[in-house]
Amino acid sequence: MVENRPFLTVLTHAALIIGVLFLCFPVWMALVASTHSADALSSSPIPMWFGDQGWQNYSLLISRGLPEAGGVPLGRMMLNSAIMALGITFGKIAISIISAYAVVYFKFPFRMVFFWMIFITLMLPVEVRILPTFDVVTKMGLLNSYAGLIVPLIASATATLLFRQFFLTIPDELVEAARIDRAGPLRFFWDILLPLSRTNIAALFIILFIFGWNQYLWPLLVTTDEGLYTIVMGIQRMVNSGESLPVWHLIMGTAVLAMIPPVLVVIAMQKLFVKGLVESEK
Amino acid sequence: MQKRVVYRSKLLPYLLVAPQIAITLIFFFWPSYQALESSFYVEDAFGFSRNWVGMQNYAELFADPGYLRSFRTTLIFSVSVAALTMSISLGLAVAANRVIRAATAYRTLLIWPYAVAPALAGVIWYFLMNPSLGIVAYWLKALGVNWNHYVNGDQALLLVIVAAAWKQISYNFLFFLAGLQSIPKSLIEAAAIDRASPARRFWTIVFPLLTPTTFFLLVINLVYAFFDTFALIHATTEGGPVDATSILVYRVYSTGFVGQDYGSSAAQSVVLMALVVGMTFIQFRYIERKVNY
Numbered sequence: 001m002v003e004n005r006p007f008l009t010v011l012t013h014a015a016l017i018i019g020v021l022f023l024c025f026p027v028w029m030a031l032v033a034s035t036h037s038a039d040a041l042s043s044s045p046i047p048m049w050f051g052d053q054g055w056q057n058y059s060l061l062i063s064r065g066l067p068e069a070g071g072v073p074l075g076r077m078m079l080n081s082a083i084m085a086l087g088i089t090f091g092k093i094a095i096s097i098i099s100a101y102a103v104v105y106f107k108f109p110f111r112m113v114f115f116w117m118i119f120i121t122l123m124l125p126v127e128v129r130i131l132p133t134f135d136v137v138t139k140m141g142l143l144n145s146y147a148g149l150i151v152p153l154i155a156s157a158t159a160t161l162l163f164r165q166f167f168l169t170i171p172d173e174l175v176e177a178a179r180i181d182r183a184g185p186l187r188f189f190w191d192i193l194l195p196l197s198r199t200n201i202a203a204l205f206i207i208l209f210i211f212g213w214n215q216y217l218w219p220l221l222v223t224t225d226e227g228l229y230t231i232v233m234g235i236q237r238m239v240n241s242g243e244s245l246p247v248w249h250l251i252m253g254t255a256v257l258a259m260i261p262p263v264l265v266v267i268a269m270q271k272l273f274v275k276g277l278v279e280s281e282k
Numbered sequence: 283m284q285k286r287v288v289y290r291s292k293l294l295p296y297l298l299v300a301p302q303i304a305i306t307l308i309f310f311f312w313p314s315y316q317a318l319e320s321s322f323y324v325e326d327a328f329g330f331s332r333n334w335v336g337m338q339n340y341a342e343l344f345a346d347p348g349y350l351r352s353f354r355t356t357l358i359f360s361v362s363v364a365a366l367t368m369s370i371s372l373g374l375a376v377a378a379n380r381v382i383r384a385a386t387a388y389r390t391l392l393i394w395p396y397a398v399a400p401a402l403a404g405v406i407w408y409f410l411m412n413p414s415l416g417i418v419a420y421w422l423k424a425l426g427v428n429w430n431h432y433v434n435g436d437q438a439l440l441l442v443i444v445a446a447a448w449k450q451i452s453y454n455f456l457f458f459l460a461g462l463q464s465i466p467k468s469l470i471e472a473a474a475i476d477r478a479s480p481a482r483r484f485w486t487i488v489f490p491l492l493t494p495t496t497f498f499l500l501v502i503n504l505v506y507a508f509f510d511t512f513a514l515i516h517a518t519t520e521g522g523p524v525d526a527t528s529i530l531v532y533r534v535y536s537t538g539f540v541g542q543d544y545g546s547s548a549a550q551s552v553v554l555m556a557l558v559v560g561m562t563f564i565q566f567r568y569i570e571r572k573v574n575y
Contacts, residue, residue, distance in 0.1 A: 003474055008380075015377040019370070020391045023451060026406045027398075029417060033409065045420045095301040102298035107288045114299050121310045122562065125509045129555070131538040131547050132313035132320070140308075155305040168285075175287045185289040214399035216513035217535070232399045236517040239405055248409055255402045262397035267390060274393075277453070278460055 027259070034058070034253035041248050057253050066238055066250055074257055077231040082261070084149045084219065084230055085212035091154030092208050093201055100163035101189055105175070122157035126218055134221050144225040153218060159204055162279060166200050167193070203276030206269055210262045231258040314555065321548035332545075339549040348525060349533065349550075356529040359443060360507035364500055366447040367454050372496075374451070375458035376484070389459075396452040404514035407445035431519070435526025438519050442527050445518070446511045454499050461495035462488065501565045505558065530554060 033041060035054035040047060065073040102108075103115050126133060133152060142148030170193070178188045219230045229237075235258060238251045266273050321339050325332040343349050378388055395403070410418045413430040422429045431438040465488060473483045512531045515521060521528035521536060528536065534554060538547030 005480070008480060012377040012380045015373060016381065016388050016392075019374040019377075019451075020388065022370075023392060023395050023448070026403075026410055026448065027395075029410055030406050041415055043415070046415050046417055048417070095305070098298040099302040102295040105285055105289055106291065106295035106298075108291075108295045111295070114303055117306055117311075118302060121306055125505075125558070129310075129313045129317050129551055130535060131544065131551065132316035133309055135316065136308060136313055151305065152309040155302060155310060160302065172285055172287045175285065175289075179287070185291060185294060188289075210397050214397075214401075214513075216399065216401045217516070220516075221539075232401055232513075235401065235405055239408065239517060240520065248412070248415070251405065252409060255405055259398050259402055262399075263394050266394050266397040270390060270393070274456060277396075277456060 027256075030252040030255050033249055034256050036249050038247060038249055053249070057249055058257075061250060061253050061257065066247065066254075072226045072229055072234065074231060074234075074254060076227065077229050077234045078257065078261075080149075080228055081213055081230040081232065081258075083146055084215065085209050085261075087146065087150035088153050088212035088215075089205055089208040091150060092156040092159050093204060095154060096156050096159035097163050097194075097197065097201070098189075100160050100167060101193065103160075104164055104167040105185070105188075118155075118157050118160050120157075121155060122161075126153070130217065130221070137222060142222070144223055144228055146228070148222045149219055149228070149230075153212070153215065156208075159208070162200065162204060163197065166197060170196060199272070199275075200279075202269075203272045203279065205276075206265055206273045207276045209265060213262050317548045317551040317555070319548075320544055321552050322545075324545045335545070339545045340553075343546060343549050343553070351525065352528055352530055352533050355439065355525075355527065356508065359439065359446075359511075359527075359529055360504050362443045363446045363450065363507040363511075364503040366443065367450040367503060368496070368499060370447070371451045371454035372458050372492075374455050375462055376488075378455070378459055379462040392455050393452045395449055396456075398449055399513065400446065400449055400510055401513035401517040403449040404442065404445045404518040407441060407448065408518040411441050431523075433523060435523050438523060438526050442511070442515055442519060446507060446514055449514075450503060450506055454503070457495055457499055458492070461492050465491050498565070501561055505561060508554075508557070 029048070032048060032050055033046065034057055036047060036051035037053045040051055040053075061073075062075045063073055065071045065076075099114075099118065103111060137143060137148050137152060142151070174192060175188065178192060183191065214232055215230070216233050216236075219228075219233045220236070223229055223233075231254065235251065235254050238254060239246055320332075322334060322336060323332040324335045324338070374392060378385065378392070381388065410416045411429060411431060413419050413432065416429075419429040429437060431441045469487055469491075470483055473487055478486070508529070509531050511529070512535065515527055515529065515532050516535070519527045521532050530550065531554065534547055534550045537543050537550060541547075
């Protein structure tokens with residue numbers, strides 16, 4: 001702060017508090033609604049403080065699911081989400097780090113061609129080419145499988161670029177030293193490069209986990225088998241469940257369960273998260 | 283671009299790039315090529331035969347008032363989302379940059395919505411604004427606004443704008459905050475010694491120095507509004523009522539998967555791809571210039 005202006009300080013805190021309220025209020029209401037019975041939510045205005053049905057609602061959701069939405073237990077959906085998110089995260093990190101390694105530390109024909117091929121995919125979100133990609137996956141027989149959920153999403157230009165950027169900052173002397181000690185390329189990668197990349201991998205892990213967990217359109221198309229539904233796309237079937245009125249207390253419970261894992265990751269690893277976010281977008 | 287010291291190996295580098303390249307070829311290049319190709323054909327309803335029609339799909343697309351309206355909706359939607367998030371998060375970032383007390387607590391409370399999926403953000407706001415039991419709709423009624431997004435297209439559009447902007451605030455906030463923290467304190471102090479008021483300091487020093495961040499975020503927000511909000515719209519309004527919230531990317535989906543008109547959906551994909559490539563290009567041009575400055 002440059003000078004002391006009490007009025008401005010009050011204004012600053014007021015603005016921040018209003019901002020926090022605006023961001024937290026919707027989720028507060030979702031939390032509150034998920035602890036009431038359907039009756040309590042049937043007349044307006046709905047309560048703004050917790051009810052006593054929370055335990056029943058959540059245990060119903062986790063163990064049995066919602067009959068209107070196919071009756072898949074949410075525990076199952078969350079497991080699917082976790083498998084998909086972790087598969088995408090590990091897949092992306094694994095294939096990106098080795099391709100970045102190849103591009104930076106080797107000299108071989110078509111090196112730049114490969115680099116540009118990866119780079120250009122930065123521009124093509126899956127939503128844009130959804131129909132033909134779906135066709136390809138159908139032809140390969142990957143519908144309704146974890147592989148179909150994960151593999152098409154693991155190519156990552158962002159992660160490759162990030163690792164490339166990082167490798168370029170590692171001093172050449174390290175490679176020289178490793179070569180003098182007769183370490184081959186794989187040994188150098190495993191014993192030196194990988195340990196050095198730990199922080200970057202961790203930061204990237206958070207961003208990619210959130211990306212994977214929050215996938216929506218892709219699981220919606222690839223899975224028709226209810227046993228493979230992920231929680232973020234599963235909620236859609238509850239909201240637009242046709243003739244019956246949406247059961248808001250259970251839908252909000254689902255929303256809360258669906259956002260807990262990624263939100264916890266962000267809050268628990270805030271420093272790494274900020275680092276990962278800011279660096280992966282540069 | 284590359285290391286001075288490199289390894290030499292005939293086979294290894296190819297093995298290392300192979301997984302990435304294979305996935306890129308199968309799931310990016312091949313489908314993109316297919317989209318391009320099938321945008322020049324008309325397929326019959328059962329997929330048995332198709333006829334080459336040249337540019338007809340594109341011509342029909344741009345003659346279709348529904349598609350042109352969808353362009354307009356997308357424009358209103360994305361500009362509003364970008365303007366709303368950026369102004370709110372700039373304000374919050376400036377405030378957060380100024381406080382000393384409880385700075386970390388504020389930051390934590392402001393960044394977590396980044397982790398909320400767009401679909402969930404949509405569903406929660408859908409609930410808050412539900413005409414019969416939503417609390418916000420209730421307040422609006424008390425203020426004399428008759429809120430019903432099931433019937434009123436403009437209100438439905440406003441609903442998805444608010445939900446999309448809400449979700450994006452944390453992201454913008456973080457980048458604005460990083461941008462603000464990189465501005466040298468001495469500049470601000472010098473201006474303060476010259477008796478420039480806080481408002482004046484902001485508009486003549488801070489804001490111009492933030493231009494690269496602002497521009498970067500503008501592009502990111504537009505791309506977000508164009509594509510990532512698909513989930514938000516699909517989980518809530520489903521493009522309705524009467525196409526009022528049917529943005530371009532939603533139309534690609536509804537024409538292809540619901541309407542089964544592959545040629546037209548492919549043509550729409552190609553138009554969208556051209557738009558993204560254009561935006562990315564602009565951004566990279568700009569980033570290159572930023573390096574000099």
